Amino acid sequence: MRIITRTEAAVEPNHWQDELARAFRRSDELLEFLRLDPQQLACDHQPDFPMLVPRPYAEQMRKADPNDPLLLQVLPLLQERDPVEGYTLDPLDETSSNAQPGIIHKYHGRVLLMLASGCAVNCRYCFRRHFPYADNRIARRQWQQTLDYLRQRPIISEAILSGGDPLMLDDEHLSDILDELEGIAHLRRLRIHSRLPVVIPQRLTSTLAQRLEQSRLQTTLVLHINHANELSEAHRSGLKQWRDAGMTLLNQSVLLKRVNDEPNTLIELSERLFEFGVLPYYLHAFDAVAGAAHFDTQEHLAQQLHQQMQQRLPGYLVPKLVREIAGRKSKTLINLDSGQSGNYNGM
Numbered sequence: 001m002r003i004i005t006r007t008e009a010a011v012e013p014n015h016w017q018d019e020l021a022r023a024f025r026r027s028d029e030l031l032e033f034l035r036l037d038p039q040q041l042a043c044d045h046q047p048d049f050p051m052l053v054p055r056p057y058a059e060q061m062r063k064a065d066p067n068d069p070l071l072l073q074v075l076p077l078l079q080e081r082d083p084v085e086g087y088t089l090d091p092l093d094e095t096s097s098n099a100q101p102g103i104i105h106k107y108h109g110r111v112l113l114m115l116a117s118g119c120a121v122n123c124r125y126c127f128r129r130h131f132p133y134a135d136n137r138i139a140r141r142q143w144q145q146t147l148d149y150l151r152q153r154p155i156i157s158e159a160i161l162s163g164g165d166p167l168m169l170d171d172e173h174l175s176d177i178l179d180e181l182e183g184i185a186h187l188r189r190l191r192i193h194s195r196l197p198v199v200i201p202q203r204l205t206s207t208l209a210q211r212l213e214q215s216r217l218q219t220t221l222v223l224h225i226n227h228a229n230e231l232s233e234a235h236r237s238g239l240k241q242w243r244d245a246g247m248t249l250l251n252q253s254v255l256l257k258r259v260n261d262e263p264n265t266l267i268e269l270s271e272r273l274f275e276f277g278v279l280p281y282y283l284h285a286f287d288a289v290a291g292a293a294h295f296d297t298q299e300h301l302a303q304q305l306h307q308q309m310q311q312r313l314p315g316y317l318v319p320k321l322v323r324e325i326a327g328r329k330s331k332t333l334i335n336l337d338s339g340q341s342g343n344y345n346g347m
């Protein structure tokens with residue numbers, strides 16, 4: 001196994017950061033790029049949750065199609081401002097599991113570390129769109145407190161890097177964090193939850209893949225892909241490189257009205273994921289977050305869709321259909337056969 005040096009890490013070009021810098025931040029510019037007439041869409045040009053769309057992601061959208069499933073996920077609409085009963089700022093009540101700034105500890109044996117306060121894309125349906133990131137980013141000086149929290153709890157065997165998006169940190173910073181986590185003997189696994197490589201494939205750097213390959217922690221990358229059109233040829237080599245470095249690649253999706261709430265779309269997504277070496281892991285029922293009610297799908301429809309996936313796909317390509325319910329110590333598996341929900345001890 002070859003050990004990479006800091007010097008090598010520093011010379012790898014940061015194309016992904018260049019892409020981030022030139023992302024679309026104004027809806028009129030994005031619509032012009034897509035050859036769409038702004039009159040066709042009731043956009044919010046000054047949303048509280050700003051628009052952020054990297055160009056590689058925009059390039060995957062169909063031109064002149066106001067119903068493109070990728071566009072629908074990222075374009076701020078005026079209807080986000082309409083209050084809808086039952087849709088709240090913190091639908092999963094994460095603030096009550098906020099053990100200390102930057103840590104969410106809900107589940108047995110696993111702890112979630114919020115390393116970054118932002119993402120490379122602002123998904124309109126995000127259940128954390130109102131999360132108080134400013135109070136939760138782990139500043140370098142607070143990092144020791146975070147490590148102490150982990151060190152003092154031998155029951156924790158897995159650290160989950162989340163955010164925001166943890167891959168917003170550069171490779172060198174992530175390598176430093178890995179050094180510290182590897183020093184905690186009872187930690188066995190590392191999980192990285194990220195959508196960044198989906199919207200900017202260059203984020204799958206060889207430098208980070210090599211660093212993770214050297215780690216004693218068994219590492220899983222959980223991607224967030226909702227539609228087969230989000231995967232391009234640019235992802236193929238990057239994902240292969242990470243897989244070859246020993247990473248397990250999984251995907252979680254959210255069921256979204258008009259984006260993927262149709263059996264052929266979900267089946268195509270599972271098949272395309274597998275073609276790229278990624279296993280479908282979860283299909284999340286929508287979380288009732290304020291501003292995103294127009295994405296919600298009814299649970300019985302979710303069950304029917306999932307049933308059709310079961311009928312038409314091999315079992316390993318059928319993600320678990322789950323819902324997070326505030327206060328529960330595990331995800332809730334939406335039971336297909338009985339139409340009932342049972343706890344599922346996973347994350």
Ligand code: SF4
Pocket residue numbers: 118119120121122123126127128129163164165195196224
């Ligand atoms: S990348 Fe993930 S955390 Fe960030 S806005 Fe999208 S869904 Fe939310």
